[in-house]
Every structure is written in structure tokens, then in C-alpha cells.
Amino acid sequence: MSSPQRFRDTRHTKYHFIDHVLVRCPKCTGIAHVAPAASAGGDEAASMFTRRRLVCRACGLSRDAAGGLRLFRGSGEATDPYFGLPLWLQAETRHGRLWAYNPEHLKLIGQFVQAPLRERAPWNAQVRKMTLIARLPAWIKSAKNRDEVLRAIERIRSSLVT
Numbered sequence: 001m002s003s004p005q006r007f008r009d010t011r012h013t014k015y016h017f018i019d020h021v022l023v024r025c026p027k028c029t030g031i032a033h034v035a036p037a038a039s040a041g042g043d044e045a046a047s048m049f050t051r052r053r054l055v056c057r058a059c060g061l062s063r064d065a066a067g068g069l070r071l072f073r074g075s076g077e078a079t080d081p082y083f084g085l086p087l088w089l090q091a092e093t094r095h096g097r098l099w100a101y102n103p104e105h106l107k108l109i110g111q112f113v114q115a116p117l118r119e120r121a122p123w124n125a126q127v128r129k130m131t132l133i134a135r136l137p138a139w140i141k142s143a144k145n146r147d148e149v150l151r152a153i154e155r156i157r158s159s160l161v162t
């Protein structure tokens with residue numbers, strides 16, 4: 001029933017991706033990882049509020065977050081919700097800033113933008129509004145910006161290859 005031409009919103013919320021966030025290391029400016037310091041036992045809502053730890057494999061920096069979280073909603077450089085550090089995966093376009101918490105998040109945005117036919121997830125409106133895709137800015141969802149958005153995704157992706 002599903003064709004590869006179709007994109008089905010797989011009910012990812014932004015919070016699903018918050019468990020693994022790539023940021024710029026404040027010490028060595030390499031790729032550092034922000035992840036829960038302990039497991040929340042599979043409870044996604046609780047997991048969001050689990051204390052985070054920053055770990056950089058390049059320079060060995062390890063740091064615990066003070067607590068609390070601020071989701072990025074503004075303009076300018078996109079930051080992670082726990083440490084306020086710049087996200088590794090981001091690029092500026094003419095229309096705004098494209099950013100992702102981790103490669104899976106970026107991939108999902110790419111799949112959405114590439115799919116000519118965008119299906120809406122068949123859940124109730126409340127849940128649908130929560131999904132990551134529904135929350136993407138209109139310029140990312142606009143068909144006329146598709147090529148530009150895909151180029152930005154490609155640029156971001158290439159920043160992972162060092």
C-alpha cells in the first residue's frame with residue numbers, strides 16, 4: 001500500500017529526537033553529544049526531563065547540565081535545549097535557519113521535503129499538531145523552496161564527514 005513516493009509522517013515528535021543531540025563542543029569546537037545521563041525506562045515524556053550529559057569524544061570533555069530545558073524557537077543560531085550550545089546540524093538559508101538535533105532528525109526532514117505527495121498522519125488533530133513535521137516552518141514545507149531546502153540539508157550532512 002505504501003509507495004516510496006509517499007511520505008508518511010511517522011508520528012515523531014521533536015522530543016523523540018531530543019535523546020541524542022549533536023552540538024559544537026565548547027572546548028574543542030568538535031562534535032559533542034548530549035544524551036540523558038541515565039535511562040528514564042523508556043518513558044518518552046519523563047526522558048525529556050532526565051538530566052543531560054555532554055560528552056565529547058574528541059577532547060574528553062564531560063559535563064552535566066544544570067537542569068531545565070529551553071526549546072529553541074528563535075532566530076539566529078539554533079541551540080540545544082539543555083546546555084544552550086550551538087547545534088552541529090544547522091545551516092542558514094534565504095528563508096530561515098534549517099536545523100536538526102541529530103542525523104535521523106535531518107534525514108526525516110529530508111524525506112519529507114523530497115516526497116512529492118505528503119500524507120497527513122491519520123490521528124486526531126491534537127496529536128498531529130504535535131508531530132515534528134507539523135511543526136516545521138512553512139518555508140521548509142513549501143514546494144517552491146524544495147531545491148533550496150535540499151541543498152541546505154546536503155550542506156549540513158556534509159558537515160558530518162570530517
Ligand SMILES: [Zn+2]
Binds near residue numbers: 059060061
Ligand atoms: Zn571537545
